[in-house]
Amino acid sequence: MDLERAIGDSRPGGRIVAVLDQVADPHNVGAILRSAAALGVTAVVVQDRHTPPQSGTLAKSASGALDILPYVEVVNIARALEQLGDLGFWRIALIGGAEQSIEGIDHSGDIAVVLGSEGAGIRRLVRERCDMAAAIPMTPKMDSLNVSVTAAIAFYALRRQQC
Numbered sequence: 089m090d091l092e093r094a095i096g097d098s099r100p101g102g103r104i105v106a107v108l109d110q111v112a113d114p115h116n117v118g119a120i121l122r123s124a125a126a127l128g129v130t131a132v133v134v135q136d137r138h139t140p141p142q143s144g145t146l147a148k149s150a151s152g153a154l155d156i157l158p159y160v161e162v163v164n165i166a167r168a169l170e171q172l173g174d175l176g177f178w179r180i181a182l183i184g185g186a187e188q189s190i191e192g193i194d195h196s197g198d199i200a201v202v203l204g205s206e207g208a209g210i211r212r213l214v215r216e217r218c219d220m221a222a223a224i225p226m227t228p229k230m231d232s233l234n235v236s237v238t239a240a241i242a243f244y245a246l247r248r249q250q251c
Contacts, residue, residue, distance in 0.1 A: 091168055092159035094131040103130040103198040104246055105172060107179075109165050109214045110205040111235055114140035118149020119236035120203070125153035127243040133168055133200075135159065136161040165202075169217035171181050172200045179218040181210050182242055184232050186223035190245045193222060203235055 095103060106124050111117055117140055124132050139161070140146045147154055162168040169179050177200040180193065193199075202218055204210035215221070224233065224241050233241070 089158050089160050091131075091133060091160050091162060091171060094160045095175070095228060102196065103177075104243060105129065105131050105170065105177065105198075105200045106149045106239060106243070107133045107165060107172075107200050107202045108135075108139070109210050110135060110138040110208070112140065113202060113235075114144070114146035115149045115208055116206065116234065116236045117240055118146045118151075118153075120239040121146075121150040121153035121157060121159065123240035123243055125150075125241070127156045129157065129246050131158040131160055133160045133162060133165070135165050136163055138205075146147045165211075167187060169200065169202070169214065169240050173217070173219070174203065178220075179241060181215050181218040181221045182223065182225055182238060183210060183215070183221050183236075186221035188220060188222045190222040190242050191225070191249075193220075193246070193249065196249065199246055201246065203239050203240075206235055 177198045178195050179200045181202045
């Protein structure tokens with residue numbers, strides 16, 4: 089599905105698009121899709137390479153979310169972020185150690201939230217296409233969360249701000 093068509097059917101102002109930068113584990117992608125569907129995310133964008141196929145484990149982990157949520161495969165994530173910016177989306181990279189908390193973002197418009205791969209995180213060129221970086225506040229006992237947990241927390245925090 090085309091990115092603009094996937095988000096074009098929904099109303100502007102309050103849309104959330106999840107952008108997955110090389111998230112490779114089908115369990116994680118499926119869990120992100122399930123959380124995205126439950127929390128009103130408009131679409132999930134992935135790269136056509138370095139992403140698990142839409143079958144088997146991913147579909148089972150998504151628990152039906154593939155049937156109700158646009159899953160957009162693009163050739164280039166950085167270009168997709170540029171396109172989202174041109175469409176009025178505020179692009180937020182979720183990275184550990186960012187000074188801004190996802191809870192403290194003051195933005196009621198359309199948001200694209202970028203989540204990086206399980207090991208390497210968000211790639212440099214992808215990060216450079218984002219308007220800002222944000223983090224989920226955590227205690228010093230643990231420095232990161234699973235990407236699917238991070239996604240669910242971010243979707244919830246952003247949706248709360250828009251209500």
